[in-house]
Amino acid sequence: MATNTTIKKNTATAAEPVPDTVIDTTEPTRRAPAVVGPPLGLGQEPETVTLSHHLRISGTDYTPGAKILVSPDYARRLRGQGFTART
Template sequence: MATNTTKQTSAGATDITEDHPERTRRAPAVVGPPLGEGQEPVTVTLSHHLRIGAADFTPGAEITVSPDYARRLHGQGFTART
């Protein structure tokens, strides 16, 4: 029978009452292929379920993608008409 000889200490514990600096809002992450040089991200609304990588997006979800990827999604019928 193996025994664990590691001792747990509170040296690495985080103080829950400490003040946290105000968090800044980040720009939404680009889903799918990365942006090309000088491109601005585009927000699209999906009309169908889409799985990109390990993430599932339901119809009506708004995602931020590169302009090239937005054109591909539109051509394949994945984006909603606006």
């Protein structure tokens, strides 16, 4: 079996300064809440639904009582199948 006898050189040496990474923590980034299930259509606003049963969507488990944002079409389908709580 052949072995490699070349010596790897360390690219960062004491003579080369390592640039400092500056992280601005003055204002936290805020993301819009993620819509669960199919994406929103053009001009649609997400709806908040409360689940009445355990549901697994895209590999994520949601327990009864969980409030999720979904597209209006998906909310209608969930209501028709009995997955949303009566409110």
